[in-house]
Each structure stands twice: as structure tokens, then as C-alpha cells.
Amino acid sequence: MTLSPDALTTADTLWKRLTEDQPAVAAALAMQVRALPEDWSQRVLGVSRPHAALELPATADVPMEIEPYDAADWENCPACGELDRPCRYHEGYTSGYEALNQPLTEAARVDPKVTVADALRRLTEAEEAAERGEFAAAVERMTRGQG
Numbered sequence: 001m002t003l004s005p006d007a008l009t010t011a012d013t014l015w016k017r018l019t020e021d022q023p024a025v026a027a028a029l030a031m032q033v034r035a036l037p038e039d040w041s042q043r044v045l046g047v048s049r050p051h052a053a054l055e056l057p058a059t060a061d062v063p064m065e066i067e068p069y070d071a072a073d074w075e076n077c078p079a080c081g082e083l084d085r086p087c088r089y090h091e092g093y094t095s096g097y098e099a100l101n102q103p104l105t106e107a108a109r110v111d112p113k114v115t116v117a118d119a120l121r122r123l124t125e126a127e128e129a130a131e132r133g134e135f136a137a138a139v140e141r142m143t144r145g146q147g
Contacts, residue, residue, distance in 0.1 A: 007054040
């Protein structure tokens with residue numbers, strides 16, 4: 001599907017196709033849009049005026065990042081296949097997964113006997129200590145003196 005570079009024309013085309021192919025999804029999307037607070041564009045897109053969002057450039061050479069029908073089936077994702085690398089959905093999923101698990105991986109490297117509950121507790125304690133300006137103490141508590 002080739003889309004116009006004009007945001008309003010593209011939105012109109014996508015909406016027409018969505019209402020034709022997925023009317024229930026279109027209805028759910030319309031209900032969600034109606035419920036958005038006035039400051040949604042600032043919080044979601046980083047622009048203070050909703051019309052400023054129309055000027056945001058598209059991400060180059062990347063298809064839409066809608067969730068595939070079977071998000072767990074990475075090998076058969078049409079967008080990933082088209083790009084010959086992870087699509088934005090799967091790239092974001094991977095980044096989020098890594099961000100979530102990186103602290104746990106690091107904690108296991110420091111202390112192989114650490115449990116997930118211990119690691120999360122230590123992270124919380126370290127973050128709280130760092131917020132109080134006790135960074136060195138936070139690191140000490142996080143590593144428990146192991147190095």
C-alpha cells in the first residue's frame with residue numbers, strides 16, 4: 001500500500017481501509033480517541049499543539065508498527081520479512097524486554113545466587129538511595145560489596 005506524504009490524506013486512506021476491513025477495530029479506536037485528554041499530543045508525541053503532530057516526519061524506511069496477528073511468530077512477520085530485520089513492533093518489543101531484564105542479568109553476574117525478588121528489592125533500594133543523593137551507598141547496597 002503506497003501512502004501519501006500528506007498526513008491528513010494518509011489518515012483518511014488508513015481510516016477508510018480500517019473501517020472496511022476491521023470495523024470493530026475502527027470503532028474501538030474511535031472510542032479511545034474520544035477519551036483522550038487534551039494534553040495527549042504533548043504526552044504521547046512531545047508536541048504541545050495537536051496540529052503540530054501533522055508535521056512530524058515518518059520514520060524512514062519502516063512500515064507501521066501495529067502488532068502482527070501472531071506477535072510471537074517472529075519468523076513469519078510480514079513487516080520483518082519486508083525489511084529483512086525486525087520491524088518497529090518487534091524492535092520495540094526486544095528493546096523493552098532487554099531494558100526490563102538487563103538489571104536482573106547484571107545482578108546475576110554480580111551475585112549468581114541472587115533471586116529475582118532480591119534483585120528487584122536491591123534495585124528499588126538503590127534507586128531510593130540514589131534519589132537521596134547517596135549514590136556510593138546505593139552501589140554498595142546493590143553489589144553487597146562483591147566485585
